[in-house]
Structure formats: structure tokens, C-alpha cells
Amino acid sequence: MKSEKISELTTNRLSVYLRCLNLLAAAGIKTISSQALADQFNLNSAQIRKDLAYFGEFGVRGVGYFVEDLREHITKILGLDNAHRVGIIGAGNLGTALANYNGFTTSNFTVVAIFDNDREKIGKQVGRAPLMVHDVKRMARVVRDEEIDVAVIAVPARAAQRVLNQVMATGIKAVLNFAPARLHARLGVKVKNVDLTIALESLSYFLARPQVACITNPRSVLSYEEKRKPEEHEL
């Protein structure tokens, strides 16, 4: 194990590996080699070995990795053995959808509060979640009482920086931002952006380009299939 700085590209891949290991474990598979794992996402096997080697020597030469064992290690590395409590700011369409989203739970996150500044919404339930909308002015108090450690910003772009400032004032250190805006955070506060506008415009750019996809050589089809990378990103 080394103690270098770990790139976010690496930790993102750890999430991907973990997802796969969970499926393998559910399928009753006991061991897997870096090559077999790499094949699932068209990644290079050395990349996987290197990503894992930053944190320890989890493999067995000649065998590969024990699925259950590696799963537990990555879960610990990502801090998913600790529960996190989430507060959502903004009870619009997106905030409400997120409050009702159950994909949080598999990563040990629970939504415990939702906030808005709209009088019409405060005090009402959102969707089928057993959550009442709090006045955003009560954020500091609710964060303390509910021990919230992660904030989700789901407000319009023009309000996002103001909301982030409020969030940082409560001492929260981890923020998921859905507003299409570049936010300025204090050192020590991590803001992860999920930017739908950028994702859409990237698709638009792709559609606007004349595709070079006309393949003349059957071999290049194969080599592309073999080498295709995993895709991915965000929301």
C-alpha cells in the first residue's frame, strides 16, 4: 500500500468495480481476475490492479481476487460502511424526485430532510416520502438536530451560490450540486457537480458532427469493440 494522493478518476472506478462485485457476489461467483473484471467495462486490467494496489494487496497470484473479500475492502475504502444523512435543499421537481429516490440507500445514504423557501411548500409532505418541507431559514438547526453530513443542492442556478454559503455555514463538508452553475467552495468542502446542461450539450455536439463512423475495415470494428471504454458519468 502507498500513501500517495489518489485521483478522483481512481475512486470513481472503485465505485464501478464495487457495483460489479455486488452483482458477482449475488450470482455466487467466488473469485475474479483483473482481466475478467476489466472485460466487463472494456478497461485495461493493469488499470484495475493499479487502482486496487493504491490501497493494499488484495489479490492472490495465480488466482485473482476473492469477490466477497474485495467487496468488503472497497466498501471500507469508499467509507460506505458509515451511514450518511442527507439534506436536500429545494423542493421542486428534482428535489422531490431525489427525496423519493431509493438509489441512495444502497450506498448507505438516507435522506432525512428537505428544505425550501416557498411558503406554499413549507410544512407539506413531499411525494410519498415521510418528509415535511422545512423552511430553509431553519437549516442550521435541522442540520444539527438531524446530524446531516451531506447536502444536495436542487435550486435554480441563481440561488445556488447563496444556498451553498448557507450550507457551508452549517459545517457540512460534502455537497452534491444539481444547479447548472460553477460554485465557489471553501477549502475542505467538497462540491460534486451533476450538470445536466453540460451532458445535454455534449450530446448536441455529437449529433452536430458528421459521423466518422463509416467503418471501412472490419478489423477496426473488432478492435473498437474490444477496446471500447466504459462510459459513464453522471446524474
Place this chain on the structure above:
Amino acid sequence: MKSEKISELTTNRLSVYLRCLNLLAAAGIKTISSQALADQFNLNSAQIRKDLAYFGEFGVRGVGYFVEDLREHITKILGLDNAHRVGIIGAGNLGTALANYNGFTTSNFTVVAIFDNDREKIGKQVGRAPLMVHDVKRMARVVRDEEIDVAVIAVPARAAQRVLNQVMATGIKAVLNFAPARLHARLGVKVKNVDLTIALESLSYFLARPQVACITNPRSVLSYEEKRKPEEHEL
């Protein structure tokens, strides 16, 4: 102008620049230098000049860039002068929230259809959108009639690959995937992933190691950056 291959990191930044230029134009600002623009997002000014130089010489030495002019150029480069018609597959919380989301319109995207396989949902309206839920079996027909060119996958992970296959069969070439799953796309079809699980787990990793300084990385615009290799691919 050059005709090299453009990295997705570059096009993502173009979206960011465009967003900023729109604000500058609204504020009545006429010109801006690469340095002033860079200061807005703590980027390097050379990066901005280089990104723009891939597509032409838009600046004026000694002055900078004309805001309105550059705005139009980037809009064209990203293909945002062409309207796109979006179909959403999955009328759950997320699909419904997206159908009602108006952030699409600023990028010239319009949601024109939503699909589900649940009898209870088919034929009903979703939210306040004037959209009726179609049976997912009628996808091919509706895509043709409505001239849909972008699909949004908002179904559970286990159904995502099956839905993507159906989407590709209709001839759609651009897909935004919200399901936490690695999907395999044909060459010539671009799948952009928005993976909430990865974003959350990245925050969890950060919280598990508060000693690590938080550097806002421009690359983390999307939760997981794909590798860029053959001409296109993923997120």
C-alpha cells in the same frame, strides 16, 4: 483552425464558457479577455484560448473576445442552433421530474414524449407537463412520428440495457442514461451517463478522509469521466 480530434473535456468546457457568456451578454458586457473568463472558474487562460483555437480564431489581440460574437460561435459549435426532440423512457420519480424540468429548453431541447411499461401509468398525464405516458412498446412509432433524436433512460438498472437496445433499434444516436449501470452501445451511438451512485460514493470517500485537501477539479463536472479513445463513446 485545426481539424484534430476534440476531447470531450474541451466540449464540456465550451458549455461552461457559453453559460458564462450568456450571463455576460445579459449584463451588457461587450468584450472579455481569456484571463477574465478564466478567473470566473479558476481555470488557466491558455486553456480557454486553446479550447477556442480548435474551432477558429475568434479573438482580437490586445482586446479579447467579443461576447456576443463568441456566444454565437460556441452555440454553433455545440450544435445548439438546431432544436432537439427528447423522449424519456421511464415515468418514475426521475423521469417525471425530468419531463417537468425546464432547464432543457435553454439548450434548445424539448421533451416531446415519455414512455413506461406500467399499465397504471400508460395513458395518464405526468406532472404538469402536457405529456401522456406512452406504452414503451410503441416507442418505434412515436420516435418516428415525433422525430425524437435524443433518448433519456430513467429506468431501473436491471432494465437499462434492454431499453437501450430498443432505443438503438429506433435509430436514435444520442442517449442520456440515468440508470446506475454500464451499458454497451453500438458504434455511432453516444451514451452519456449521469451516475448518482458514483457521485455519492465519491463524497463518501471524501468524508472518510477529511485530511485530504479539497481541490475543485474541472474534470469532475460529470461524476465519472470516461476514457477517450476511439472516436467517441460514452458519458
Place this chain on the structure above:
DNA sequence: CTCTGTGAAGTCATTCACAGCG
């Protein structure tokens, strides 16, 4: 003099290739 556009240098990430363990 200011600010762009761009080769060259620097930094960071991925892939290769192989020693060595089981």
C-alpha cells in the same frame, strides 16, 4: 502596451511488459 494563438515543457493518467509468488 495588451492580449491572442501556439510550440514547447511539464504534469498527470493509462498501458505495457515482466519479475516473482502461489
Place this chain on the structure above:
DNA sequence: CGCTGTGAATGACTTCACAGAG
């Protein structure tokens, strides 16, 4: 043997630094 772990090589992206236009 097969497969991990890892230094070395390669490749990608960013930043520097400056010539030259306005």
C-alpha cells in the same frame, strides 16, 4: 503455469512562455 503488483514507456491534458497582431 496464471495472475498479481509495479517500474518503465507511452499517451493525454494542462500550463508556460513568447512571438506577433492590433
